[in-house]
Amino acid sequence: MTASSRNEQTPWWHPDRHADRRPALMARSRIDAAVRLWLAERDFLIVDPPGLQRSPGNETHLHAFATEMVGKDGLGQAMYLHTSPEFTMKKLLAAGERRIASLQHVWRNRERSALHHPEFTMLEWYRVEEPYEAIIADTLALIRLAAETTGIDRFSFRGRECDPRAEAERISVAEAFMVHAGIDLLATLDAEGTADGAKLAEQMVRAGMAVPEDRAWSYLFTHILVDKVEPKLGNGRVTVLDRYPAVEAALARRVPGDRRVSERFEVYASGVELANGFGELTDATEQRTRFETEMAEKARIYGERYPLDEEFLAALAHMPEASGVALGFDRLVMLATGAQRIEAVLWAPVAE
Incomplete structure (x- = not known):
């Protein structure tokens, strides 16, 4: 048995193993402090949304932890641990706040891997009446800040390296699909952004790809993104993958002049997805649909x-134009410390 395998079988709380983990945890604390100072210097108010919600979010592939809240009358009400503080934070924007941020735990079920953990820390922030570009610039600045805080020169994950200080690559989803997969993605969307799975399957056949049995457009899109596009992102420098199809951006507003695509971006470094941001949708009718x-x-x-969060949908009528982003704080710490598993930078992992 190797020293590494012995260490993996030792409980995380064992003094010897904690001593090995402690340098990364100390770095995590320094990054946490640096991020909070950066936000404060730019007049962001740190807020603390409750984790217990009536709706955990309404995206197809997000899975929540369910629980029951029992009232004084002894009757139970279904509740969920939130997958993001987004709904509450947007209610605060509707209430009148203008620059807010949250650095707190969120929960997602069915997720556990080197990059996933059922309970993790999300950094989420919003700017009212400021452009989508400002949030992208924030995200890139915070990635550089994490690297500067630990003094690391290059991010590295599973053999993929990235210079966090280099000028970021900016590429649209449609461009990335064409360059990396030979797929004309926009040809599979009509003028209103309605997606055609059959057309996307035809594109895959022409590009020499095997077509999965499930030919729903969203499934095929994700299959191509994960297999062909994501491995090419964030290599050498950070990549901003921009302008997602509107059908893949449930909470983002559409790009003016092209209803096929939306103001949604994701940021990748060393092949790791770090952040997901939007020019926020404020049309309650479209959001409900x-x-x-x-x-x-x-x-x-x-x-x-x-269930839908009816209070959130009502608040959208009062919410001003805004841009926002959610960043996986643990993943950023991983890259800034050279860790290869998310549990290496968690103070205490969820028991398996």
Whole structure:
């Protein structure tokens, strides 16, 4: 048995193993402090949304932890641990806050791997009446800040390296699909952004790809993104993958002049997805339609659906134009410390 395998079999709380883990945990604390100072210097107010919610979010492939809240009358009400503080934070924007941020735990079920953990820390922040570009610039600045805090020169994950200080690559989803997969993605969307799975399957055949049995457009899109596109992102420098198809951006507003695509971006470094941001949708009618579509697809695939947050939909009528982003704080710490598993930078992992 190697020293590494012995260490993996030792409980995380054992003094010897904790001593090995402690340098990364100390770095985590320094990054946490640096991020909070950076936000404070830019007049962001740190808020603390409750984790217990009536709706955990309404995206097809997000899975929540369910629980029951019992009232004084002894009757139970279904509740969920949130998958993001987004709904509450947007309610605060509707209430009048203008620059807010949250650095707190969120929960996602069915997720555990080198990059996933059922309970993890999310950094999420919003700017009212400021452009989408400002949030992208924030995200890149915080990635550089993490690297500067630990003094690391290059991020590295599973053999893929990235210079966090280099000028970021900016590429649209449509461009990335064409360059890395030979797929004309926009040709599979009509003028209103309605997606055609059959057309995308035809594109895959022409590009020499095997077509999965499930030919729903969203499934095929994700299959191509994961297999062909994501491995090419964030290599050498950070990549901003921009302008997602509107059908893949349930909470983002559409790009002016092209209803096929939306103001949604994701940021990758060393092949690791770090952040997901939007120019925020504030049209309650369109938001309800998108949520209902997402929940119908969730029911088709997984046999379940989550309730809509009616209070959130009502708040959208009062919410000003805004941009926001969620960043996986633990993943950023991983890259800034050279860790290869998320549990290496968690103070205490969830028991398996």
